[in-house]
Amino acid sequence: MVSCKQKSNADQGPTLPKDATVETYEAEILKIHDEAMPMMSELNQLETQVRNIRIEASKSDEGSSAMPDGIDDVLQSLKTSQNAMLDWMEYYSAMRTKLEQDVMMSFMQAELQKVAVVKKKMEESISKAKVWIAAHPS
Amino acid sequence: MVRTLFLLILAVVIAYGTGCKSENKSLPILGNQEIINGDTIRHIIPDYLLTDQDSHQLRISEFDGKLYIADFFFTSCPSICPRVQKQMLRLYDKYKDDQRVLLLSHTIDQRHDSVTVLNRYAKNMGVNTEKWKFLTAEKDTIFHLADQYFVSVVDDPDAPKGFDHSGRIILVDKNRHIRGFCEGTDPESVTAFFGTVDQLLAEEYK
Numbered sequence: 065m066v067s068c069k070q071k072s073n074a075d076q077g078p079t080l081p082k083d084a085t086v087e088t089y090e091a092e093i094l095k096i097h098d099e100a101m102p103m104m105s106e107l108n109q110l111e112t113q114v115r116n117i118r119i120e121a122s123k124s125d126e127g128s129s130a131m132p133d134g135i136d137d138v139l140q141s142l143k144t145s146q147n148a149m150l151d152w153m154e155y156y157s158a159m160r161t162k163l164e165q166d167v168m169m170s171f172m173q174a175e176l177q178k179v180a181v182v183k184k185k186m187e188e189s190i191s192k193a194k195v196w197i198a199a200h201p202s
Numbered sequence: 203m204v205r206t207l208f209l210l211i212l213a214v215v216i217a218y219g220t221g222c223k224s225e226n227k228s229l230p231i232l233g234n235q236e237i238i239n240g241d242t243i244r245h246i247i248p249d250y251l252l253t254d255q256d257s258h259q260l261r262i263s264e265f266d267g268k269l270y271i272a273d274f275f276f277t278s279c280p281s282i283c284p285r286v287q288k289q290m291l292r293l294y295d296k297y298k299d300d301q302r303v304l305l306l307s308h309t310i311d312q313r314h315d316s317v318t319v320l321n322r323y324a325k326n327m328g329v330n331t332e333k334w335k336f337l338t339a340e341k342d343t344i345f346h347l348a349d350q351y352f353v354s355v356v357d358d359p360d361a362p363k364g365f366d367h368s369g370r371i372i373l374v375d376k377n378r379h380i381r382g383f384c385e386g387t388d389p390e391s392v393t394a395f396f397g398t399v400d401q402l403l404a405e406e407y408k
Binding site: 109 | 279280341
């Protein structure tokens, strides 16, 4: 019987037992995906908040010098992490139905790493935005 | 002006713990309510401009006078959405000949779900798009719209609002009030939801 227990560390990403099946990999991939998806709303809400700060700053008489430091970086991070999940889903869903069985295992192994990276990116982006917003109240 | 805001979410969710149970009493209107100058203002789905799978622009108010069943999805979703769409298909099959009921699926992936993609998706589903519409809009519009739906059906009022990837299916009455919901990933919950829809039909079309 295959153990589904996921091991992970910050450097290596998730790993499954050597005898894990394609189905086990897929279940783990979708689990990570489902854990990440609720963050999409929060990412969008944070993006809206930061954009509003930018709009307010742009109305200042001080011109571009009134724009808070790091705002573009935070905005870009929020957008990129949302797009990363959307792009990953598009690729995964398309390839999942196209690939032959003989390459499916290597595909799943690669996708497990990718979706974990995407989820981490989303978490980091949320943390970064929250810290930035706290330092730049509107 | 006397302005009082009541958060009814928790009470309503507790009252409707199973979400989809059909009961003899009238279905409540879910969501926040405000009392302004003595008048009770109930939560209503805002009248946003959306685009359907045939590139037609339409306002949600165009559906006033009909009940509709709504969900949020994206065509490339590998996990929850296909299960929810399967349940939406059950609802479609039951109500496809009932002119009082519509189904609306809103994509939250504006990056990939173009009108062309939605059109192809609808064709692959083999459904009548006069009955079941696949809708898109600007990202902010869709996320705000999702907030307006899900604020009424989240179990925890402090939880992040909006599209929560839970696969909930929501019932809206002919005045755009939210009247019920179910877990779209749970076939039994959806089976119970048939009763909720039928009850609302009976209430609204006496």
